[in-house]
Structures are given as C-alpha cells and as structure tokens.
Amino acid sequence: MTAKKRVAILISGRGSNMTALINAAKSPDYPAEIIGVFSNRVAAPGLDVARAEGIPTATLAQSSFASRLAFDEALTGILEGWDTDIVCMAGFMRILTPEFTNRWLGRAINIHPSLLPAYKGLDTHARALADGVTEAGCTVHFVTPGLDEGPAILQARVPVHPGDTPDDLAARVLVEEHRLYPEALRLLASGQVAYPQ
Numbered sequence: 001m002t003a004k005k006r007v008a009i010l011i012s013g014r015g016s017n018m019t020a021l022i023n024a025a026k027s028p029d030y031p032a033e034i035i036g037v038f039s040n041r042v043a044a045p046g047l048d049v050a051r052a053e054g055i056p057t058a059t060l061a062q063s064s065f066a067s068r069l070a071f072d073e074a075l076t077g078i079l080e081g082w083d084t085d086i087v088c089m090a091g092f093m094r095i096l097t098p099e100f101t102n103r104w105l106g107r108a109i110n111i112h113p114s115l116l117p118a119y120k121g122l123d124t125h126a127r128a129l130a131d132g133v134t135e136a137g138c139t140v141h142f143v144t145p146g147l148d149e150g151p152a153i154l155q156a157r158v159p160v161h162p163g164d165t166p167d168d169l170a171a172r173v174l175v176e177e178h179r180l181y182p183e184a185l186r187l188l189a190s191g192q193v194a195y196p197q
Contacts, residue, residue, distance in 0.1 A: 005085040005189040008036040010075075010092035015046020016174065017090035017111055017181050022053055024182030032189035036082040038075065040094050056082070062094075072100035079104075088185060089143065098145040106195030108143035109188060111181045113173050115155055116141060120148035125166040125173070134160050136169055138177045140184035142195050153184045153193055 007025070009018045018037060025034050037050035042059045050057050058078045065071040079087060089110040101108065114124040116139040128136050137157040142150035156176035160169060187193040 002031070004031055004033045006035045006083055007032045007086045007088055007185065007189070008038060008079050008082055008084040009034060009050075010087060010089045011037060011039050011044055011046040012041050012093040013044055013046060013091050015044065015049055015090060017177055018046050018088075019049055020178040020182055021088060021090065021185060022050070022055070024186070030182075030186060030189075032086065032185055035084065036078075038078060040071075040092070046091075068095075069097050069099055072097045076100060076103060086185070086188060087143075088181070090181070095147065096143070101143050101145045105144065106142065109140055109153065109184060110143050110148075110150070111138060111140050111177055111184075112148050113138050113170065113177065115139060115157065116148055116152060123166075125169040129160065129164060129166060129169065136160055136173055138173050138180055140180055151196055153187065154180050156180045 009021060011018050022034050024030055025032055034055055036056045036058065037047065038058045039047050040060060040062060042061065047057045060071060060074055062071055065074065085107065087104050087108040114128065115137040119127050125136065135157050137155055139155045140153045142153065144150035158172050158176055
C-alpha cells in the first residue's frame, strides 16, 4: 500500500470536523493519517480531543507576532516540522496571508457551511434563511488567497425546513460536514482529485 499522506488539522474551537477526520483516519484503508493539530487559540477544546487521541498539538498566539505574515511563517514552520503533506482547516477562524495560502496551494483544504460560491464568510445560515433559500449545505474546497474562493472538491445539499432557525440549519448541515470532509480528504490523499492547473 502507498504511504499514507501526513495531515495536519487547523482549528480554533471544539473541532467537531477535526474529530470526524481523526475517526476516519483510524480505518486501516484510509489514505491519510492525522499527524498534528494546531490552534490559534490556546484554550480551544479541540486540542484536548486531539491530545486524548495521542496526536501532537501546537498553538501560537497572534499577539506574540508583529504581523499576520510573521504568524503564518511560524505556522508554516510548525507544519514543516511535522513533515505535513496536506493541511485541513476545520473551523480555523483566521484569515491567512497569500504567502501562506500560495505556499500550501493544492495541499490545503477547508470546509465551509454553505453551497459556495453562495454565502462566503461568516453568518452563512442566518444569511441563507434571510434570503429565503429552500436549500443549504456545505462545501469542501481548496484554500486559495481569496476567502472561500478556491475550487470545490465536494458539496452536500441540505433542505431548509419552514421555521428553521440558524441553529436548526447549522445542526443539519453539520451532520453532512462530518460525512463530507473525510470523503474529500480521502479523494485528495489518494490522488483521485487534485488542484486544477
């Protein structure tokens, strides 16, 4: 069997999508292994989950750096120290510099809770409901310098129900996120999808 791709996950919070990736990677035939979890928040609950799984963790505080670029260079140093092949962003609430995204272009992916290109950025569910859409969902995409603009790898669609609140819709979409992200990583790690040249 081909060597498994070495995957680092970037989080800022509880890391539920991180947990879905960790669980998928436990399967012997999964083409990726989770070799590290990084958070820009020292108290992110997801770090405890990763440590409990025996996965190395690292954190950096933005306040310790003079610029976003200096932070991203330090982050790249951590990722390279782990010998990372693929970077998965899972609720990583930080805008990355073009220098970082270009360094990892084609090897960094993110999950976003909308059917991109609709509803880039924050408050996706509230904005979708305000527009009266009948369908929402999530997208796994390649990370590029533009926010939530990279080419999509996979999407999952979720119906919007009458009377849905943003929390209702978020919960329904999250179920699909936990299914979709491991599948998208499997496709990338196995070479079945690649960044379009």
